[in-house]
Amino acid sequence: MQKKYDVIIAGAGPAGLMTAQVLGERGARVLLVDMKKDIARVYRACCANLIIEPGTHRELVTYAGGAFHFAENKFSIPYGGSIIALKRSVKVSAGGKTLIISGKSPEGNVALSFEKEILLQGMLAKAAACSTIEIMPETQALRAENTADGVAVTLRYGGRECAAVSRIAVAADGVNSSIVESLGLNKTRRTAFGRFMVASCHMAGVDCPYPESWVTFMGKGHTLGGRGQIYMCPKPHSGAKDTVVYELTVGVPALGPPTPSAKQELDHFINQGNFASWFKHARIIDTRAAALNFATPLIHPVEGNVVVVGDAAAFIETYVQGAIMYGYQAAHAIAQQLATGSGLDAYARSWKHSFEYNDPEEIKLSTQGFGLHVLDDGDIDYLFGLTAGDDIHGFVNEFSEPMTVRGAIFNHMAQIKNERPALAGMLERFGEVSVKDALQVGSS
Amino acid sequence: MKIDAKKCAGCGGCVNLCPVEAISFIDDRARIDEAACTDCGTCAQVCGVEAPGK
Ligand SMILES: Cc1cc2nc3c(=O)[nH]c(=O)nc-3n(C[C@H](O)[C@H](O)[C@H](O)COP(=O)(O)OP(=O)(O)OC[C@H]3O[C@@H](n4cnc5c(N)ncnc54)[C@H](O)[C@@H]3O)c2cc1C
Ligand code: SF4
Ligand code: SF4
Numbered sequence: 429m430q431k432k433y434d435v436i437i438a439g440a441g442p443a444g445l446m447t448a449q450v451l452g453e454r455g456a457r458v459l460l461v462d463m464k465k466d467i468a469r470v471y472r473a474c475c476a477n478l479i480i481e482p483g484t485h486r487e488l489v490t491y492a493g494g495a496f497h498f499a500e501n502k503f504s505i506p507y508g509g510s511i512i513a514l515k516r517s518v519k520v521s522a523g524g525k526t527l528i529i530s531g532k533s534p535e536g537n538v539a540l541s542f543e544k545e546i547l548l549q550g551m552l553a554k555a556a557a558c559s560t561i562e563i564m565p566e567t568q569a570l571r572a573e574n575t576a577d578g579v580a581v582t583l584r585y586g587g588r589e590c591a592a593v594s595r596i597a598v599a600a601d602g603v604n605s606s607i608v609e610s611l612g613l614n615k616t617r618r619t620a621f622g623r624f625m626v627a628s629c630h631m632a633g634v635d636c637p638y639p640e641s642w643v644t645f646m647g648k649g650h651t652l653g654g655r656g657q658i659y660m661c662p663k664p665h666s667g668a669k670d671t672v673v674y675e676l677t678v679g680v681p682a683l684g685p686p687t688p689s690a691k692q693e694l695d696h697f698i699n700q701g702n703f704a705s706w707f708k709h710a711r712i713i714d715t716r717a718a719a720l721n722f723a724t725p726l727i728h729p730v731e732g733n734v735v736v737v738g739d740a741a742a743f744i745e746t747y748v749q750g751a752i753m754y755g756y757q758a759a760h761a762i763a764q765q766l767a768t769g770s771g772l773d774a775y776a777r778s779w780k781h782s783f784e785y786n787d788p789e790e791i792k793l794s795t796q797g798f799g800l801h802v803l804d805d806g807d808i809d810y811l812f813g814l815t816a817g818d819d820i821h822g823f824v825n826e827f828s829e830p831m832t833v834r835g836a837i838f839n840h841m842a843q844i845k846n847e848r849p850a851l852a853g854m855l856e857r858f859g860e861v862s863v864k865d866a867l868q869v870g871s872s
Numbered sequence: 873m874k875i876d877a878k879k880c881a882g883c884g885g886c887v888n889l890c891p892v893e894a895i896s897f898i899d900d901r902a903r904i905d906e907a908a909c910t911d912c913g914t915c916a917q918v919c920g921v922e923a924p925g926k
Contacts, residue, residue: 463884463887463897464882464884464897464900465899465900466900469882469900471881471882471883471884471900472881472882472883472884472885473883473920566897566898568887568896568897570893584893584896587896601888602884602888604885604888604889605888606887606888606893609888623917623918624918625885625917625918625919625920626920627881627920627921678920682917682918683917684913684916684917689919689920689921689922690920690921691920691921691922692922715881715921716881716883717881717883717885717919717920717921718883718885718920719883719885719886719889719918719919719920720885720918721889
């Protein structure tokens with residue numbers, strides 16, 4: 429049967445947009461659907477920092493001359509927004525002690541803060557300009573089913589369901605993908621990490637004593653419920669050009685009442701938290717959210733004629749740059765498959781090999797650093813205090829940063845053993861901290 | 873369950889987590905088809921800004 433589309437792509441985030449763009453350039457007939465009305469708008473929390481550490485996803489992504497460059501995969505994508513170079517990663521304990529990591533890139537940066545909406549606008553414009561790509565906004569992908577010679581994707585548009593068929597379908601509908609769930613692939617994934625809820629806001633007028641920094645608030649005393657992660661960093665914001673805008677993000681395990689929600693924690697942190705004085709003159713510009721099941725990655729991202737790309741195959745940690753890179757790789761593999769009948773395996777291999785969390789050892793390494801979260805606030809104050817004046821270098825990258833922090837603290841092990849032997853013992857056992865404890869999803 | 877459109881940030885998170893496809897995304901906000909909703913509570917549990925409620 430002649431199909432109207434070669435490829436249906438469910439989801440037009442960074443992964444779906446990149447897949448569409450490359451397939452369009454290679455002449456494939458593409459249907460790109462997204463449930464958003466305004467596809468480039470960003471309503472979901474995302475710190476949108478470019479991770480510039482060499483080797484992240486076996487790639488090195490840099491910014492120069494109005495474009496992001498992917499050195500290993502040898503492609504670039506234009507980015508027309510501004511960049512704020514983040515010079516430091518500053519970990520702040522509940523008592524106000526800091527552990528400061530300076531940037532390790534040639535320019536001395538830990539990461540680059542960009543405006544995701546501008547990036548997506550550019551990518552969407554490129555896809556829209558391609559004559560073989562049809563874009564359907566306000567269209568929800570519900571399910572996909574493999575057929576003998578293709579895929580049937582069930583869509584919901586204007587309250588009605590309809591089916592669209594193609595030779596290949598791409599699940600790029602992000603974390604907790606409906607397509608992945610409908611194919612039964614989540615049965616192969618462990619969801620031991622639990623469910624998380626996130627609330628974030630952009631603010632003008634923040635009196636942050638650590639400019640050009642990725643600030644992480646560590647310890648139980650920052651939150652009402654004693655759990656969760658809080659981050660803050662300056663963001664380029666085209667809606668508020670004449671002032672510095674900060675994004676404050678709170679993520680907490682979604683345990684339901686009486687555990688405070690992410691929004692309650694966000695409000696608490698701004699109004700009554702240990703650093704409420706930073707926000708005395710702050711004005712909230714917008715609020716975002718995110719809801720996610722943290723499941724282990726989908727080790728094999730191809731099921732019949734369906735290819736899973738970006739966060740749909742993981743949790744949120746392919747990052748924007750990984751979603752783009754995997755979109756690029758998947759599109760070339762799909763074009764090859766359409767032309768020759770094989771190609772998807774190459775994509776599956778490259779995903780398995782390059783996405784860090786496919787390797788259980790990597791999960792262990794990052795949770796060893798996260799282990800700090802289980803310490804008492806007094807211990808964190810003490811440990812951060814020891815690092816005052818140290819010259820620590822690294823990147824903002826959750827695959828390596830925990831080890832940078834660990835190394836900085838372990839440098840003082842002789843003193844810790846001497847002064848606080850019990851704490852030294854705990855630190856040495858960090859390798860055994862379970863993922864559950866580290867992410868505080870169990871009961872405390 | 874109902875979603876308060878004024879509270880909903882439009883993150884889309886609950887849409888894919890609803891086990892019975894009862895949530896649609898309309899005008900960039902989540903909306904529940906109350907006839908399809910089984911009141912399982914998932915959307916309320918995961919929403920960071922407390923938009924779903926009775
Ligand atoms: C709190 C937080 C902080 C983060 N910080 C960073 C960071 O600093 N740097 C970084 O690079 N990344 C960060 N990320 C991760 C980053 O947001 C993702 O990795 C990236 O957006 C993944 O891109 P994607 O295209 O795979 O999925 P998404 O960006 O999630 O895009 C999915 C698209 O599919 C659409 N969609 C979803 N479901 C359906 C459906 N059923 N039907 C139709 N359309 C659908 C959505 O509207 C969306 O447009 C962060 C994420 C979170 C939650
Ligand atoms: S999880 Fe909350 S903020 Fe996100 S779409 Fe659902 S109701 Fe809206
Ligand atoms: S309560 Fe459960 S069934 Fe009802 S909309 Fe929310 S997630 Fe879906």
